[in-house]
Amino acid sequence: MESVQAIKQRFGIIGDDPKLNRSVEKAIQVAPTDISVLVTGESGVGKESIPRIIHSLSHRKHNKYIAVNCGAIPEGTIDSELFGHEKGAFTGATASRSGYFEEADGGTIFLDEVGELPLPTQVRLLRVLENGEFLRVGSSKTQKTDVRIVAATNVKMAEAIDKSKFREDLYYRLSTVEIHLPPLRDRKDDIHLLFRKFASDFANKYKMPTIRLEDTAVQLLLKYRWGGNIRQLRNIAEQISVLEQERSIGFEKLRAYLPDMGSNLPAVVKQKSGESDFSSEREILYKVLFDMKGDLNDLKKLTLKLMEKGTSDAVKEENKSLINKIYNEDTEDDYESAEDITEVLQLPQESKLQEYGSDKYSFAEDVEEEETLSLQEKELELIMKSLERHNGKRKMAAKELGISERTLYRKIKQYDL
16 A cells, blocks of 8 residues: 555645645545545645545556536536436437446546535435436436445535535435545645745746745745635746746735735724714614603603602602612702702692692693603703803702702703703
């Protein structure tokens, strides 16, 4: 059995990452058998190398090796491509045709992007895996084939199965052995090595000196996320080799070739001038309105209780928490008498309550109808008169109004006086 290093050199696999070495080692171990293999990993990590290793080290190496990109074949013709068709099976089928499974008999077939197969085709593939049988499109004659199937996908198969996009039974038949290739960002020590290899190859191809990265550029190369993995790294090396006149590449030059560099770093998005966050302002406005409505409802409750109890002292004692909620910056000591409460809340004096008698509910209706207008306007009028009387001195005005200076200050801000 050939060593891992010898196989990597033979198939042009660059790098010495332990995860990469383990993947190659598993491919060498399963190659002599006929079990199916599923190669997983992100797009661009080099999954196509594994099935070639498996085929070349198997007893099928002298027979055909066919690679099929399942994602590139239209859904309407994929069954015909894989399993063949009979003459007249569909419009345009002017002659019978063998499919890939028939052509690869005795060899290996590599199904790349197997996760893109439509569900009806998955059923046909499952039958091939289970008993080696298939039907041509438009035929009722069962045919046998002896193929080794190696599949690859960058799809997260567990999610595809949960979403009913891929058959669970087919997945388990394909993944008798699963070989995972790590993304390039997890192979930090291999990135610069791969870049140098690509740069050397393109220098020979285009007959020009080899490009070289400065230390700062190498650090940038290692920090970049490489969403396209080895394929993206190879393309960047080719672009720089062809376009740059200077063969020494620094940080800024390399950065210009790395797309979406900002997406890999934290960034602050500046809001356009004139653009405002209407949704947040609307939410704040709604909150203020709901708070005002709640305060007015609380005032209404106090008014009705005053009418029912007949004494503000009893109401004060029973509703300490409600009063503190309405004037949450004040303490109970800010109200030295029952008259303070009635004046601050704009409630009728006890002597006035007697006048209502049995008509208290009609008074409640008046409060309901005019609460928005009368309470606020009366409060504003009293504050303005008191401030004028004391030449704007808040302390004297607050004492006259029977409220704390803090409450008066808050009311001045509220009414924009």
